[in-house]
Amino acid sequence: MGGQLCGALNMSVFALIDCNAFYCSCERICQPALKQMPVVVVSNNDGCIIARTREAKALGIPMGAPYFKVRDQLAAAGVAVRSSNYTLYADISNRVMRTIAELVPAIEVYSVDECWADLTGIVDLAGLGVQIRTRLLRDVGMPVGVGISTTKTLAKLANWAAKKWPATGGVVDLTASARQAKLLRIAPLNEVWGIGRRLAPQLQALGMSTAWDLAQYDIATLRKTFGVTLERTARELRGESCLQMSEGPPPKQAICSSKMFGHRLYELAPIREALATYVTRAAEKLRSQASLCGAIQVGLRTQAHNLHLPRYANALSVALHSPTDDTRDILAPALRALEAIYRPGFAYSKCSILLTDLSRRGEMTMDLFASAPRPGSERLMAVVDAINKREGRGTVRLGRVPVAPAWAMRREMKSQCYTTRWDEVIGVRG
Structure with missing residues (x-):
């Protein structure tokens, strides 16, 4: 009934599809x-x-x-x-999102394991939720919960209910106002989207313990005391849609690639290899959002919590001659910065590369006095990315990037990639 009413009035309807564990x-x-x-x-x-x-x-x-x-x-x-x-998880996430996109009018990827869907105008909302769950289990093998309502915040809460109570079958249609009120009265305050561990105690001190309490609280007081974000959350709990669908996340203003080493490193050579690996990954992310990088920051540090070893941390920022997305043009100054901040005698646990001063390709005027870009750079990077996407990350890489580095993260219980490497693809025995 709620789905039919929604379709008749053409009010906004959102679904949150969230993968289970x-x-x-x-x-x-x-x-x-x-x-x-x-x-x-x-x-x-x-x-x-x-x-x-x-x-x-x-x-x-x-x-x-x-x-x-x-x-x-x-x-x-x-x-x-x-x-x-993470290679396996990213591939399965892409499969999940592609499957959902085939079933709904519009999709907004929210994170690696969840997305919003625009179901405005759909009559049988619960039926579509069941269809989404069935297709994902059949085609991908992924169990999900589906929460549906007239605002994003209510859809998020409906998704929580779909996962909490198995009797729902993993789908909760919360478009009817009576059902919204019932769930709000029993949903703990900390299950509301955006109410974190810092904010919840402050709201509880004001006598709020459930989502219903927040929805009924004076809007003006919420805005004055906590700001417009919490006011918007309360309005959404009341059924007033304040957050609309977007076509995708905005491009990042900075891109960082950094991981802890599998063991402490003392020599500069393996740290160079690690930095080259991280720069390669950061440049891939840069190109994926069609951005150029105008400056970088290289960081190097020892473990902060080990009081028995000497501690050292340093970082150096470098402006590039001209904005670029070419891995080679980012790596060269990054390695020089690393050599400038490296000090012998320390047990290093981590290095990092941060790409800053980002701009969209084609949206800025190049410096007339800057060095000309490498001939064919854009085309070469596009070919490298296409091959690595098709054949697996690292198929084509810079010579400084090792295949199986000794400094790599410890992942002693890591499963095979299964879906992204030919030599690790799932086999079936007769």
């Missing part, structure tokens, strides 16, 4: 044996738990727990542990 679900898609086991995924260098299946949560394993502290507990409970495999 995304990283763990990606592992299960490619390793069916894991579907019968609790699963967790740990962060870079096998540091902390960053994803848990429902079964793992039931065992009391907390999010963010350092892996070394819960290793024995996980082993005793028969929990499967996997190192983060």
Whole structure:
């Protein structure tokens, strides 16, 4: 009934489609044996738990727990542990988003594991939600929750309900005002989109404990005390749509690539290799949003928390002769900056590259006195990106970028890529 009314009045309707325990679900898609086991995924260098299946949560394993502290507990409970495999996750995310885009009028990717869909004018909203869930399970193997309502904030809350109560079948249509009021009265305040751990205690001190309390609070007081963002959240909970669909995220104003080394490095040579790898990745991101880089910052540091080793941290910013997206023209000054801040005798744990002063290609006037771009640079980078996208990252790379560096992150429990490398593709035995 709610869907029919919405279609008749042509009011805005949003859906939030969110993958369940995304990283763990990606592992299960490619390793069916894991579907019968609790699963967790740990962060870079096998540091902390960053994803848990429902079964793992039931065992009391907390999010963010350092892996070394819960290793024995996980082993005793028969929990499967996997190192983060971001190449696999990105590929499955693309498959999920492409499938959703085939089923809805418009899509806005919100993060690697969730997106908004514009369902304005759709009559059978719950039926479409079920269709989305069914297609994603059949074609990709990904379980999702679908929350539908007349504002983005309410759709987010509906998605929470779809995941919390299995009886919903993973789809909640919250377009009817009576159903909205019912859910708002039982939804905790911290389940409202945008209410974080810092803001929630402040609101609770004012007597608010549920989403309903926030929706009914005086709007003028919210704006004066907390600003326009919280006012907008309260209006959305009341059913007033303040956030519309966008075609995509705005281009980034800065791009950073930085990872902890798998072990501490003392010599300059392997740090050069690491920096070349990070510059390559940052330049790929730069080209993907059709931007040019006008300046860079190179950083180098030791581990901050180890009091038994000498500590050192430094960074150097460099303006480029002219804006560029050519990996070679970014790497050369980056390596010179690294050599300038490197000091022997320290155990380095991390280096970074930050691309700044970004501009959109074709939207700026080039300096008449700057060096001319390399002939064929734009075309060459486009070919390199196309090959790496088709054949796998690193197929074509600069000579300074190693294939299997000794300094790479520790990922001792990493699964295969399965979907992005020919030599690791899933095999079926007869």
